[in-house]
Amino acid sequence: MKNNTQQEKDHPSKKIMPETTLKEIKELNTTIKTTSEQIITQTISHLKKINPNRPQEMEYFDELANMFGKRTQELEQYKAEGKKIVGYNCIFAPLELIIAAGAVPVRINSGWYDTSKLGDRVVPVEVCSIIRSTIGAKMIELSPFLELSDVLITVLTCDGMTKLSEILGGYKKVWHLSNPRIKDSDQALKFWNEEIKQIKNNLEKLTGNKITTKTLKPAILKTQKATKAFRRLQNIRKDNAVISGQDALLVTQTFMWDDIERWTEKTNILCDELDRRIQAKEWICPPDTPRVMVTGTPMFWPDNWKLPSLIEEGTPKGILVADELCSSERLLYDPVGIDEWTMTDMLNAIGERYLMACTCPCFTSKDGNEDRINWLLTKIKDHKIQGVIYYVTRGCMLYAMEYTTVKRALDKINIPVYYLDTDYTREDTGQLKTRVEAFLEMLNTQIDL
Amino acid sequence: MTQQQTNEAFWRWQEYQRVMPNKSWTKNDIITAGVDVGSVGSKATVLVNGEIYSWSITRTGSNSSDSAAKALNWALKDTGIQQSDLKYIIGTGYGRVNISFANKALTEIACHAKGANYIWGSQVHTILDVGGQDIKAIRCDDTGRVTSFLMNDKCAAGTGRGMEVFADLLKIPIEKIGEMSLNITEEPPSVSCTCVAFAKTEAMGLLRKGWSKEKVLAAYTKAMAIRMSNLIKRVGLEPALVITGGQSKNIGIVSRVETALEVKCLPIPNWRENGIDPMIAGALGAGIYAKAIYDKTQTTRD
Ligand code: SF4
Ligand code: SF4
Numbered sequence: 126m127k128n129n130t131q132q133e134k135d136h137p138s139k140k141i142m143p144e145t146t147l148k149e150i151k152e153l154n155t156t157i158k159t160t161s162e163q164i165i166t167q168t169i170s171h172l173k174k175i176n177p178n179r180p181q182e183m184e185y186f187d188e189l190a191n192m193f194g195k196r197t198q199e200l201e202q203y204k205a206e207g208k209k210i211v212g213y214n215c216i217f218a219p220l221e222l223i224i225a226a227g228a229v230p231v232r233i234n235s236g237w238y239d240t241s242k243l244g245d246r247v248v249p250v251e252v253c254s255i256i257r258s259t260i261g262a263k264m265i266e267l268s269p270f271l272e273l274s275d276v277l278i279t280v281l282t283c284d285g286m287t288k289l290s291e292i293l294g295g296y297k298k299v300w301h302l303s304n305p306r307i308k309d310s311d312q313a314l315k316f317w318n319e320e321i322k323q324i325k326n327n328l329e330k331l332t333g334n335k336i337t338t339k340t341l342k343p344a345i346l347k348t349q350k351a352t353k354a355f356r357r358l359q360n361i362r363k364d365n366a367v368i369s370g371q372d373a374l375l376v377t378q379t380f381m382w383d384d385i386e387r388w389t390e391k392t393n394i395l396c397d398e399l400d401r402r403i404q405a406k407e408w409i410c411p412p413d414t415p416r417v418m419v420t421g422t423p424m425f426w427p428d429n430w431k432l433p434s435l436i437e438e439g440t441p442k443g444i445l446v447a448d449e450l451c452s453s454e455r456l457l458y459d460p461v462g463i464d465e466w467t468m469t470d471m472l473n474a475i476g477e478r479y480l481m482a483c484t485c486p487c488f489t490s491k492d493g494n495e496d497r498i499n500w501l502l503t504k505i506k507d508h509k510i511q512g513v514i515y516y517v518t519r520g521c522m523l524y525a526m527e528y529t530t531v532k533r534a535l536d537k538i539n540i541p542v543y544y545l546d547t548d549y550t551r552e553d554t555g556q557l558k559t560r561v562e563a564f565l566e567m568l569n570t571q572i573d574l
Numbered sequence: 575m576t577q578q579q580t581n582e583a584f585w586r587w588q589e590y591q592r593v594m595p596n597k598s599w600t601k602n603d604i605i606t607a608g609v610d611v612g613s614v615g616s617k618a619t620v621l622v623n624g625e626i627y628s629w630s631i632t633r634t635g636s637n638s639s640d641s642a643a644k645a646l647n648w649a650l651k652d653t654g655i656q657q658s659d660l661k662y663i664i665g666t667g668y669g670r671v672n673i674s675f676a677n678k679a680l681t682e683i684a685c686h687a688k689g690a691n692y693i694w695g696s697q698v699h700t701i702l703d704v705g706g707q708d709i710k711a712i713r714c715d716d717t718g719r720v721t722s723f724l725m726n727d728k729c730a731a732g733t734g735r736g737m738e739v740f741a742d743l744l745k746i747p748i749e750k751i752g753e754m755s756l757n758i759t760e761e762p763p764s765v766s767c768t769c770v771a772f773a774k775t776e777a778m779g780l781l782r783k784g785w786s787k788e789k790v791l792a793a794y795t796k797a798m799a800i801r802m803s804n805l806i807k808r809v810g811l812e813p814a815l816v817i818t819g820g821q822s823k824n825i826g827i828v829s830r831v832e833t834a835l836e837v838k839c840l841p842i843p844n845w846r847e848n849g850i851d852p853m854i855a856g857a858l859g860a861g862i863y864a865k866a867i868y869d870k871t872q873t874t875r876d
Contacts, residue, residue, distance in 0.1 A: 559725070560725055
């Protein structure tokens with residue numbers, strides 16, 4: 126963090142990307158963007174088709190799902206008004222501070238399959254698909270959120286993220302945010318709080334707005350409300366299903382680029398509708414449909430989205446009722462807990478919320494990443510989970526390696542868990558289908574003889 | 575036994591059909607069928623009251639539905655049973671979703687476990703299925719119900735298809751490969767890579783170096799067997815172990831898997847004379863599930 130000023134001066138001289146002609150960038154951008162827009166439209170209309178009685182209030186999120194659409198125009202508008210856009214690559218970035226500084230946060234991780242192939246020109250295929258795809262997206266300037274960002278908060282959680290940060294640093298101003306690998310020690314928390322303070326200073330300098338108790342408190346209240354709406358949705362998913370996992374995932378996913386206040390309002394309206402459906406007992410699937418949870422590497426819209434539909438549209442069908450993904454439930458599960466609205470307290474509370482509550486496998490502790498295990502066990506109980514799919518995209522060492530620990534813990538409570546590895550590609554869909562369906566057959570009591 | 579003679583290539587295994595001896599059926603019996611459309615072979619079984627009656631093994635063509643129809647028609651040949659006599663048909667395997675005449679689809683994982691349970695009995699708890707394009711290690715309970723499973727990546731390495739490539743390369747009939755791979759004085763080190771494309775190049779290099787065909791085969795078979803054993807170790811071996819799919823008859827594979835795991839597989843029933851080819855385990859399991867599901871629809875209707 127200390128070197129940030131130095132870095133800003135250096136920018137943008139270093140370029141790790143290969144030379145790509147403007148013409149090629151333009152061509153690739155047009156082709157991939159067109160395909161992507163088609164896929165987004167297709168996926169949304171498919172969701173409508175498979176569920177004719179889909180909640181009406183999903184409409185808002187359907188529109189938001191087009192990342193090249195209205196929201197992008199809105200961000201452009203903000204920028205024109207002089208507001209700053211702050212991109213982030215990982216959920217450790219403190220949203221409250223960004224908001225308090227009057228800037229707009231957007232997450233920039235890429236879910237595009239096609240751009241991961243472009244990333245292969247820069248880094249080896251062994252590298253995490255998300256990282257490769259994000260590099261590819263930068264190469265052809267595909268992601269409106271990444272492109273519009275004035276600065277990026279890059280969290281150095283894993284090797285991939287660390288080096289991605291350097292690559293993106295060739296184009297954008299980056300603020301490294303370094304997280305300790307152990308949470309439960311005083312020096313870790315101290316170090317982390319310093320990092321958070323540094324981000325605060327950087328934000329103030331960038332926007333020219335001082336972060337005060339007056340601005341920070343409403344920002345915290347805003348995310349607290351979002352968390353509340355979000356938890357409301359999760360609670361609804363604890364019993365007989367009134368919303369598909371695919372729809373719920375879309376709602377949480379769009380949080381990463383929407384206006385937080387509006388998202389909260391719309392999510393609450395959706396929950397109102399779902400409550401009415403519970404009253405009317407309008408379940409979306411038979412009560413004996415196997416209840417599945419997904420844990421593992423994050424899934425990003427629009428392409429890295431094959432698993433939810435495989436679970437819910439195969440033969441037999443399952444229902445996705447919970448997940449432990451940093452692209453979904455982990456985004457908003459924990460509120461910032463405040464005792465007193467003083468600056469020190471608020472900053473400490475933010476620091477704690479982002480560090481202590483996080484269950485990412487980049488952490489370890491005396492007993493392994495026990496927070497994650499406990500989180501999973503609670504979810505399994507609360508959501509009456511019958512089987513867990515452990516989802517790993519190629520190249521993610523952290524999730525791959527933590528599988529054994531998770532499996533052992535779930536074996537103990539007799540919950541079947543299945544390791545599903547995949548890549549940013551559509552080619553393996555057939556094989557994944559067989560694997561997911563065989564797992565669901567295992568959970569399904571109907572074919573018991 | 576009807577056989578179709580096609581000897582134009584070494585990799586071609588024989589397609590064939592058989593009707594179990596000393597069995598009969600009447601119109602009152604519950605007749606069901608299972609069709610397993612794999613990437614390389616399509617298999618069909620016909621069951622009378624849940625007992626195997628006839629079956630066939632054919633090569634999969636370019637169209638899954640046609641391949642399924644061909645396999646089923648052949649299984650019905652000379653039995654007097656018409657397709658309209660079949661009460662319930664379950665499709666399984668890689669092409670299961672495209673079988674237009676099937677009443678239901680189940681994965682080959684569920685079906686192989688069920689089929690193995692039928693062939694070898696309730697002592698089977700671990701199944702290694704070596705298909706044309708993938709390997710599966712399956713664990714099941716006493717009733718043949720799957721409790722866990724693992725599948726390798728979609729890749730021909732160490733699968734039936736890989737063996738076909740080798741048969742062709744070395745110009746050895748596929749049925750002889752297993753025996754020949756054991757016809758060596760000392761087990762060579764395994765090839766370093768089972769990827770078909772690379773292994774082919776590596777094999778040619780070894781031949782040029784003066785290795786005998788047998789030795790090259792041994793090295794490749796060993797590499798495949800290690801891959802398979804590792805998959806079984808990962809799923810957790812619980813005896814008894816059986817091997818299904820085309821490679822179950824490859825003695826070179828079976829014996830090396832047994833060595834690597836230090837355990838004996840249950841011997842294959844005498845399939846050539848009067849038994850059941852383990853290659854049809856998936857189709858057989860599908861036929862058994864077809865009977866069970868049909869029964870269930872009847873009881874719920876009453
Ligand atoms: S998996 Fe962990 S490191 Fe990666 S984005 Fe999510 S929270 Fe951050
Ligand atoms: S998915 Fe894994 S490897 Fe990829 S960025 Fe996240 S933690 Fe790093």
